[in-house]
Amino acid sequence: MKKIALCCIYFISIQNYAQFTSEKENSKDSTYSFLDKTEFKLGYFGNSLWNPGLSGGAEYLIREKIRIKERRRGNKTITNQLLLGGNLGFYWDPRSHVGVFTDYGITWRRTNNKGKQISVEFNPLGYHRSFLPETYEVKNGEVDKVFLPGRSYYAPSLSIGFGRLRKGKKLTARYFNINFKLLTPYNTGSLPMISFNYGYRFKLRKKNKNRQNEK
Amino acid sequence: MKSKILNIMLGCLSFLCLLSCTKEDINDLSDTFYVRHKGADMPAHIYGNASEKVFMIILHGGPGDSGLVYRFGTIKNRIEKSCAVVYFDQRGSGMSQGRFSKNDFNIDIMTEDVMALVKVIQHKYGQDSRFFLMGHSWGGTLGTATLLKKDNQDFFKGWINLDGVHDWSQLYFNYIDNHQAISNEQIELGNRVDYWQSVLDKVKTVDTLKPKLDDFLKLNREAFVAERNILKDGLILDEAAEKYGNEILSNYVFKNNLFTTWWSGAMTRNVLITEEIFKHWNFEDRLSQIRIPSLFLWGKYDIVVPPKMGEVTFNKIGSDHKKFVLFEQSGHFPPGCESEKFADEVIAFINTNK
Numbered sequence: 347m348k349k350i351a352l353c354c355i356y357f358i359s360i361q362n363y364a365q366f367t368s369e370k371e372n373s374k375d376s377t378y379s380f381l382d383k384t385e386f387k388l389g390y391f392g393n394s395l396w397n398p399g400l401s402g403g404a405e406y407l408i409r410e411k412i413r414i415k416e417r418r419r420g421n422k423t424i425t426n427q428l429l430l431g432g433n434l435g436f437y438w439d440p441r442s443h444v445g446v447f448t449d450y451g452i453t454w455r456r457t458n459n460k461g462k463q464i465s466v467e468f469n470p471l472g473y474h475r476s477f478l479p480e481t482y483e484v485k486n487g488e489v490d491k492v493f494l495p496g497r498s499y500y501a502p503s504l505s506i507g508f509g510r511l512r513k514g515k516k517l518t519a520r521y522f523n524i525n526f527k528l529l530t531p532y533n534t535g536s537l538p539m540i541s542f543n544y545g546y547r548f549k550l551r552k553k554n555k556n557r558q559n560e561k
Numbered sequence: 562m563k564s565k566i567l568n569i570m571l572g573c574l575s576f577l578c579l580l581s582c583t584k585e586d587i588n589d590l591s592d593t594f595y596v597r598h599k600g601a602d603m604p605a606h607i608y609g610n611a612s613e614k615v616f617m618i619i620l621h622g623g624p625g626d627s628g629l630v631y632r633f634g635t636i637k638n639r640i641e642k643s644c645a646v647v648y649f650d651q652r653g654s655g656m657s658q659g660r661f662s663k664n665d666f667n668i669d670i671m672t673e674d675v676m677a678l679v680k681v682i683q684h685k686y687g688q689d690s691r692f693f694l695m696g697h698s699w700g701g702t703l704g705t706a707t708l709l710k711k712d713n714q715d716f717f718k719g720w721i722n723l724d725g726v727h728d729w730s731q732l733y734f735n736y737i738d739n740h741q742a743i744s745n746e747q748i749e750l751g752n753r754v755d756y757w758q759s760v761l762d763k764v765k766t767v768d769t770l771k772p773k774l775d776d777f778l779k780l781n782r783e784a785f786v787a788e789r790n791i792l793k794d795g796l797i798l799d800e801a802a803e804k805y806g807n808e809i810l811s812n813y814v815f816k817n818n819l820f821t822t823w824w825s826g827a828m829t830r831n832v833l834i835t836e837e838i839f840k841h842w843n844f845e846d847r848l849s850q851i852r853i854p855s856l857f858l859w860g861k862y863d864i865v866v867p868p869k870m871g872e873v874t875f876n877k878i879g880s881d882h883k884k885f886v887l888f889e890q891s892g893h894f895p896p897g898c899e900s901e902k903f904a905d906e907v908i909a910f911i912n913t914n915k
Contacts, residue, residue, distance in 0.1 A: 393818055393820070393821075397818055439656070439818050439821075441593045441604075441606065442593075442604060442656040442817070442818065443656070443658075476658060478595045478602055479593055479594060479595065480593075480594040480595070481594060481595040481596075481597055481602060482594060482595070482596060482597065482681040482684065482685070483597040483598070484596065484597070484598045484677035484680050484681060485598075487680070489680050489681055489684040492597055495595060495597070495602070497602065497658055497659065497660070531660050532658060532659075532660070533601075533652075533653045533657070533658065533659055533660070533661065533825060533828060533829075534653065534661060534662065534663050534666055534828060534832055535828055537658075537821065537824060537825070538824065539820075539821075540820060
């Protein structure tokens with residue numbers, strides 16, 4: 347029930363945002379291909395400094411709003427983006443378990459004139475699987491080794507991120523995210539997880555000159 | 562760039578695989594496995610000399626602490642050389658995970674978890690494995706409950722009660738008497754008179770006729786504060802911090818996710834203490850049924866589980882071979898205060914009874 351409710355909120359939020367976008371923006375969007383509008387990312391992921399991991403993902407631009415403020419010293423451009431995204435990653439908890447996760451959701455990102463970015467990422471569709479080391483199950487007095495031991499959890503997450511655009515570089519931006527994830531059900535309740543994510547975003551297709559000029 | 566990223570990923574994975582390997586040298590074992598039982602996956606870390614197949618299982622305190630907290634000082638440097646030490650995270654504690662309801666979370670099922678651990682060690686290291694059970698604080702309650710269930714005592718060569726509680730209602734009344742006694746003693750000595758007077762005032766506010774959870778928690782919290790003050794006054798040795806600080810850091814902090822262990826511990830305490838404490842954690846009437854060799858280790862300045870509790874348990878158990886050792890400069894955790902004496906006693910007990 348909880349999952350269904352979260353899904354509904356998620357899709358309603360996408361629809362509502364779409365209503366605010368102008369026709370001009372839509373026509374501009376149509377000139378870009380799927381790969382132009384998609385950025386990939388890869389970075390360090392960790393629950394803490396001693397639980398290292400990696401995470402990667404993709405972000406697809408669904409809406410972009412560019413506001414230009416006129417100032418004495420020159421124009422100030424602020425870009426607001428709405429992106430659909432997904433992540434896949436793992437981390438290692440020493441002598442305890444390896445966690446593999448994937449999540450999908452929506453990201454709002456604001457980029458200022460200097461290329462500094464802040465973002466909020468909400469991933470209501472999350473799945474987390476722990477892989478435990480050697481595990482034995484004791485049932486009715488019998489001991490059996492468990493194949494692929496571990497637990498599956500529903501794991502929605504929320505991230506707050508800071509980053510910076512890297513104009514003209516292959517790695518188009520760097521980011522630092524603070525993630526808050528909830529694993530549920532965990533023991534008798536839920537387990538919150540706080541983690542950090544530091545990495546770079548990149549595009550698979552180089553920008554062609556025409557489009558660069560257009561910008 | 563793609564190949565660079567791929568190389569980094571493969572490098573990281575290889576590094577993780579290398580670090581995850583366990584050492585299977587029976588004389589210097591380093592093994593980690595999980596025990597799955599009734600909805601819980603509980604880690605057991607075994608270190609030390611398993612050549613004689615003698616295993617000392619440590620039941621941690623709390624409820625809600627973690628097994629690896631105990632792996633430092635002479636437990637690691639001396640006891641692990643004479644036997645294999647099993648650091649076990651109980652259901653809902655440490656890095657244990659799983660899925661079970663609050664109704665399925667009680668001391669009865671936790672005693673079954675301990676026996677499930679015994680069965681797995683027998684399965685892995687042989688049916689001729691021999692076991693000693695050591696319970697610290699709350700672990701003393703769980704250990705007592707384990708030994709009193711069915712024929713569980715047949716599986717153990719000995720029981721080491723380290724500042725363990727056998728009856729939580731008794732502990733409530735013991736707090737009232739002990740808090741007053743230690744406060745008066747310290748006031749007479751002129752130590753922190755204002756503080757000890759405040760303890761006396763606090764004791765006056767609790768119900769002295771019937772155990773109440775709120776009052777118990779108030780007295781329990783005060784016991785930890787009082788013990789810290791006694792430590793500052795130099796009556797308790799602080800070897801854990803002075804000699805073994807780095808070891809504790811490397812063996813616990815770097816091998817646990819601190820946030821997970823803290824959160825799980827807090828949730829567990831909340832469920833177990835609220836539901837069970839005065840209803841199901843009282844074993845005084847059945848202590849005479851404990852008949853295996855027993856060693857009682859207590860800190861003289863243990864305010865959290867006062868030595869009087871240990872004396873009552875010691876006098877009531879039915880073992881023919883039993884010994885009570887009072888550590889003159891220890892509080893609630895003698896391995897962290899008088900570590901050499903602690904190791905001497907434990908090793909001698911294991912060697913005599915294995």
